[in-house]
Amino acid sequence: MLSAEFRAQRGTFELDFAIEVEPSETVAVIGRSGAGKTTALRCLAGLVRPLQGTIQNGDRIWYDSATRTFVPSHMRDCAMVFARGALFGHMTALENVEFGLRAQGFGAKQSRERALEALDIVHAGSLSTLRAAGLSGGEVQRIGLARAAALRPSVLLLDEPLSALDIRLRPMVRDALRDTIAATKAATVLVVHDPAEAMLFAQRFVVVEDGVVVQAGDAKTLRERPATSYIASFAGTNLYRGRAKKLRDGSSRVDIGNASLIVQGEYTGDVSVLLDPDAVTLSAASSETSARNSFFGPVQAIVADRGAFRVTLASSPPISARVTAHSFEALGIQHGKTLYATFKALEVRVL
Amino acid sequence: MTGARLRDGTLAGLSIVGAGLFFALVAVALVGLIAHRASGGWSSWMLDAAGWAVVRQALVVSLESTLTCALIIVLTGTPVALLLARKFRGRELLEAFVSLPVVLPPVVAGLALLLAFGRRSLLGQALGAMGIHIPFSLIAVVMAQTLVAAPLYIIAARNAFEQTNPELIDAAATLRASFIYTALRVIIPPALPALGAALALAWARALGEFGATLMFAGNLPGVTQTLPIAIFFTSQENLDVAVTISLILLLVSFVVLAAARLLQARMTVG
Numbered sequence: 001m002l003s004a005e006f007r008a009q010r011g012t013f014e015l016d017f018a019i020e021v022e023p024s025e026t027v028a029v030i031g032r033s034g035a036g037k038t039t040a041l042r043c044l045a046g047l048v049r050p051l052q053g054t055i056q057n058g059d060r061i062w063y064d065s066a067t068r069t070f071v072p073s074h075m076r077d078c079a080m081v082f083a084r085g086a087l088f089g090h091m092t093a094l095e096n097v098e099f100g101l102r103a104q105g106f107g108a109k110q111s112r113e114r115a116l117e118a119l120d121i122v123h124a125g126s127l128s129t130l131r132a133a134g135l136s137g138g139e140v141q142r143i144g145l146a147r148a149a150a151l152r153p154s155v156l157l158l159d160e161p162l163s164a165l166d167i168r169l170r171p172m173v174r175d176a177l178r179d180t181i182a183a184t185k186a187a188t189v190l191v192v193h194d195p196a197e198a199m200l201f202a203q204r205f206v207v208v209e210d211g212v213v214v215q216a217g218d219a220k221t222l223r224e225r226p227a228t229s230y231i232a233s234f235a236g237t238n239l240y241r242g243r244a245k246k247l248r249d250g251s252s253r254v255d256i257g258n259a260s261l262i263v264q265g266e267y268t269g270d271v272s273v274l275l276d277p278d279a280v281t282l283s284a285a286s287s288e289t290s291a292r293n294s295f296f297g298p299v300q301a302i303v304a305d306r307g308a309f310r311v312t313l314a315s316s317p318p319i320s321a322r323v324t325a326h327s328f329e330a331l332g333i334q335h336g337k338t339l340y341a342t343f344k345a346l347e348v349r350v351l
Numbered sequence: 352m353t354g355a356r357l358r359d360g361t362l363a364g365l366s367i368v369g370a371g372l373f374f375a376l377v378a379v380a381l382v383g384l385i386a387h388r389a390s391g392g393w394s395s396w397m398l399d400a401a402g403w404a405v406v407r408q409a410l411v412v413s414l415e416s417t418l419t420c421a422l423i424i425v426l427t428g429t430p431v432a433l434l435l436a437r438k439f440r441g442r443e444l445l446e447a448f449v450s451l452p453v454v455l456p457p458v459v460a461g462l463a464l465l466l467a468f469g470r471r472s473l474l475g476q477a478l479g480a481m482g483i484h485i486p487f488s489l490i491a492v493v494m495a496q497t498l499v500a501a502p503l504y505i506i507a508a509r510n511a512f513e514q515t516n517p518e519l520i521d522a523a524a525t526l527r528a529s530f531i532y533t534a535l536r537v538i539i540p541p542a543l544p545a546l547g548a549a550l551a552l553a554w555a556r557a558l559g560e561f562g563a564t565l566m567f568a569g570n571l572p573g574v575t576q577t578l579p580i581a582i583f584f585t586s587q588e589n590l591d592v593a594v595t596i597s598l599i600l601l602l603v604s605f606v607v608l609a610a611a612r613l614l615q616a617r618m619t620v621g
Contacts, residue, residue: 047521073524086522090541099536100526147526157525 002155002187006053006063008043015039015211021187023154028190028198031208032230037191040208041157044189045080046073057155057187074103078155079148079186084164085140089133093124093143096132100151118150119143121183122176138169145173145180156186162197174351177201195234196274200351207231223320229306236303236310236320238275244268244350251292251345259316262292263348272351277310279347280321283340284331291342295319298336309333313341384601387594402592408573409581409596416492416577417557423493424501424553429546432508433534436515446509453502460498461566464491468567491568492575496557503556507549511542548611555607559600 005018015036021027031037042048044055046062049070055063057078062071079100087096097118101111119125122142127135135143141161148156161177162170174197181188181201192198198205199219206216207230215227219235226232242256244267252267253260263273286294297315304310309328312320319341323333333339398406435446452460468485469475478485485491515538523533539546561579568575570584578596586593 042521045521045525047524073521074527074529076525078525080522080525082518082522084518086516086518088519088522088537099523099528103523103526103528103532103536151526 002044002055002057002189004044004053004055004063006043006050006055006065008039008048008050010036010039010048013039013211015043015208016213017043017208018213018216019044019189019206021155021189023187024185025204026181026188026190026202027204027206028192028202029206029208030192030195030198030234033193035208036211037193037208038159041080041159041189041191044155045078045157046071046076076155077153078157079151079153079184080157081141081144081148081159081161083160085137085144087132087135087140087143087147089131091132092128093130093132093135093139094119094128096143097128097147097150100147114152115146115150118146121149121179122146124176136169137165138173141165141173142176145176149180149184153184153186156181156184156188158188158190160191160193163193171351174200196237196239196349196351199234199237199239200272224301224303226305232305232310236277236305236322238277238280238319240273240275240317242271242273244271252350254350256317259295261348262345263350264345265350267350274349274351275319275343275347276349277320277322280319280341280343282311282321282323282327282331282333283342286340289342290344292345293348294340294342296338296340298338299333300335302333302335311339313339315341381601384594384597387590398591398595402589402595405572405581405585405589405592406596406599409576409578410599412489412492412573412575413558413577416489416496417554419493420496420500420557421550421554423497424504424557425546425550428501428505428553429508429539432505432512433538435505435509436512436538446506449505450502452498453506457495457499457560457562457564458566461495461563464494464498464563464567468494486567487569487571487575489568489574492564492577495563495567496560499560499563500553500557504549504553507552508542508546511545511549512538514542544614544617548614551607551611551614555604558603 001023002019002021008015008017013036017036017040019027019029029037029040039048043050050063050065052065053063054061054065057076060077061069062076063069088099091099094115097115098111101114106114116125116128119128122145124139124142124146127139127143132140132143145161158177162173165173178201190198190201204216204218205222207214207222209228209230215222215231222231222235226235240254240256242254244252244254244263246252246266246268250266251262251264253262254267254271254273261273281291286296295313295315295317297313297318299311300314300318301312302309305322308322308324310320310322311333312318321341331339431449435442435449465486466472467474468478470479475485485494519537520533523537528536559579560577561583564575564577565580570576570580578600582593582596
């Protein structure tokens, strides 16, 4: 298990950070730009020395201010994926993936075998002979993932692996990211500023604001007891996974269990869809509107959320809507009351 | 607008005049050398046997010393440049110390070496007791050249190393690479053309080294008499020899500079 608790400084910025990650678990570190997420990750990687605290991986102590222990980056059993890949441009993709193995003294043959295996994880075997400098953004990121996976690290550190990518390239790299996390079975720390992305990969979350951890916990904790308005703004987001099928009119149908919803745009295969609770309308009866999606079910939970109420229906699948106090009273919302939730296909974000 | 145009015009005029004067100076100096030989007709290109012997001896001394010097510069200067390319406290001070010989008059550098390694110095006596006498030997020539030429290589190499994206060095560290492995595989390979150019310049500087060499190594034909020193001492008795050597140095310098420029151009393109 990776467990860390430390204070660090970058210029005048101070970070107070703590995290615990079990093997095979993914913990997302969420926060706005400049919150200190990347500094935290760089401390875990050994690229930045904290001021005070401890960092421990299993029984290996990586950093302990009390005993003045500091294991440098290249001696830590971890691997890092950088936002912009940080590939060595003068080497081929394969040489990049072999680099960490050769640096540790693995022979040429063994390094090649393991590197090719790692390239397979991200389906990038065909890129192996290409010079890294000539790869596209999505390819760079997949090679970066393979390069980290080839080390078979016990700790995998991901620094905004999708943020530098064009929106259109993200789905493919997202799959590669999921496969890499699954294949390495490491204690994974994923730094992201897009909470939706964090929700896709992580089981638990550490939310950082202005250099301080404001909340840590699973999605349920964040959703039901958000510690700050920033957390509330993303924790209530409706997230569904399903299979998309193109319809004739430029929209697609996403099947989620035995229900389905309509999204704008053409999608096929496995997708994740996000729906902001602010975009969901609640009503007491089913009615004909322009909205193409409608779920219904009894009220299951009511949470105060930034001056309004977030109401969750035990529909299939469950859905949350944020309504003003005025609407809340007008509809007479209470536990167990059956309501209809409608939303437009245009409001659904497909990842 | 008019003012700006006038200023631009004046500036352009001044730069043309300045550049013209500069090129004229270089051209006059070159023509002076070449015209001296040409005025004697083709036969004057032929030196007598004694003259050729001086040229050949000095050429051998110069090649031996400068090639050794270049090797020493690469082996010792590259690690220094790698060190200077990293951020650490006191880096500016160390850099000023390393580049001191660039601005120091070479004669002063030679005198300093002579005082440090001379017979009367502690170091000189200690070495003398072991039977090693550095001043006025080929080793002294190499030392003088290295002291004067190495900073040129080190500073240029450091500049090339600083072009490395710091994130790549971080990435290498997280990939279990020691700093030496990172230097050999990540920092140095993309800098090779620049290193070649830097070494060419340093080598040309060593080849032309005069003041420090004369102070520390003297003028022993066949031992410490390099091409520039041979020019100085033959110019008084046999000007033809001096001019021949000068033309050799001129040609070599031009070729080296052109090669260095080409390497740098390739670097910026690649």
